[in-house]
Amino acid sequence: MRTRLLPAFLCLVLSCLESIAQVSLRDAVTDELLQSPPPESWLSWRGGPDAWGYSPLDQINRDNVDELRLVWSWAMDDTGSGEAAPLVHDGIIFLPNPRGVIQALDAKTGDLLWEYRPGLTAVADEANPITADELGDSAMSATAYAGVGRGVQKNIALFSDRIFAATENASIIALDANDGTLIWEQRVADPALGYHYTAGPIVANGVLVTGITGCTRYKDDVCFITGHNPDTGEELWRTSTVARPGEPGGDSWGDLPLRFRAGGDAWVAGSYDAETNLVYWGTAQAKPWARVVRRTDGAALYTNSTLALDPDTGDMVWYYQHLPGESHDMDEVFENVLINIDGNRSLFKIGKLGILWQINRETGEYIHATDLGYQNIVDLDPDTGNVRYRDGMIPRIGEQLNMCPSTSGFKSWRAMSYAPELSLLYIPMTLNCELATFGPVEQVLGGGGEGPVRRINIPHPDAGDDLGEILAVSIPDGEVKWRYRSRPTVNTATLTTGGGLVFAGDWDRYVYALDAATGEKLWQTRVTTSAQGFPISYAVDGKQYIAIPAATSGASWASMVPRDLSPELSRPRNGNSLHVFALPD
């Protein structure tokens, strides 16, 4: 009897195991799951659709975080700037590398499950991938290094049983989340015109929404955000981020023809609120940067704005322009953090100037703003949210400005996070200024761009020797509760957890945990090269993990500012990697 039952028992066990393995790879991600992500997962680039950068997991907490140790690490492709925002679902990490590579790893062990390499990985029959022949001269060399622009891949999206990404060739792709097979590739724009993606899609009400970048050149087209059918890649709508002549807001560019209306790049992924059924997406400044160079002092809608879009139609339900007629490369394009507070369905945002905005995300009306006190370019009216350029601070060609921040900004793509228990935002800042002299551009098709700037990075007068800062700011009042300062730049997004912790890392290879309530450093270690990217937390089999990317390059914070202002610090030139930490068993 025992002998006869054994095979059946083994079969049952094996069947169970097989079943678990299949579910762990094939548990489809639904809209409902994206809206209410299980605590053990990290389903959207900032954890949830509201972009809090928050994990409710509390196994790792203030009392035991000093026991944290490395569980596994993974060397990523050293083919350019790493700004990875990993996702986790069913015990699998999906990891974006530079140059379009995506890997799936066992989140518990670090074993590779599959990887997608553009041009090398198997493709489905109907995938229709872009070929090198098709790209011609607009192709990036196979060995090219993704520096601060094309080839960077920040976030990807997970929906149904597919991974979605946006490429250096201005296309959007869908992969089978089970094995990395390319299912479809949808051409969105012509990379020969400068278009490319560095931010990936989000999923909103079943629609893939993605913002393009590389919109700096003069051409007979303008920047945009698109919605796509996740099943086929079909483009459902396209909404311009620049007001066209003759359309509402079109006169905000003066009499400039369409071809000379550049910028409005949407290079950071947005957020989605299912209750308002609105996607919130930021836009970058107008190009060229300086008013005098782009030859209009108009507001230049819809640049440097937060846009609220209907994900089903792309209709712009409202917009809020933070800095009308921006003139110094001060992006307001960054993450949109959705928080309900004091009865307000709010959207919080901070741009390069270090002004924290609170907007009503149902109506787009201004609620509150706090100038965190480091910039010297504008005066903010806190009652209205209007900004006015200070005397002498609007650039003129060839005249040097002493401006804070530098064109690198105090804040960049390194996203802030939110701790709901404390009602605090944790904002990674780089404290720096610049002697900037703006120069002219040729107003011809194919010309334009940002405009040249003779730049000399200088320290911020209020920062001493410190370049890095994490600000803990209470909302909605904007009061600074504590400041963590460091000589190196803070070089990652922040991550908050239910354990009362804030995780981040710096240019000098340190990754650390701070007490969310006080800013006290409770744990730190060192990784391969600069900590860089988006730290996340997840759990597998009841065990909590913290994953922190490290990487080189990565826009000017991670290259020019440290080189010029902290020359005594050094880092390896390679070392893109992911480091996963947990408590001892």
Place this chain on the structure above:
Amino acid sequence: MRNNLFLLSIGIMSLTLSLKLVAQTDHPMHLGIFTTEQANRGEAAYRSNCASCHANDLRGNSNSPGLVGMSFLFLWEQRPLAELFNTMRVEMPTDRPGSLSTATYLDLLAFILQQNGYPAGDNGLSATIGDVPSILIVAPP
């Protein structure tokens, strides 16, 4: 008196213009300071090491300045060619500064100059260019 002053100013302007033309004609950058072979090699190196930031057409992107035309001259006119070369060698690529061979940096400089319209010549750029502060960058002929 007023006529005399006018004629004098015209004379000074003509003299200045003539001197400028002579100076530009004799300027080493107008006489061919790199070879076509260097520039051709530089194009390939540019594609691999520079284009993802400065763009395929050298017009720049984000915080990476344009390397041709008005942008190039705004940033570099009247500054030593040696400074441009040494900046490239010490600071570029920003993520791996100094990681290319000296010959490759020279090829890249040759490519940038070619794309700006400076003529190639029989004599190639050599690393000694980094030690010659007296050659100031002027507009292409």
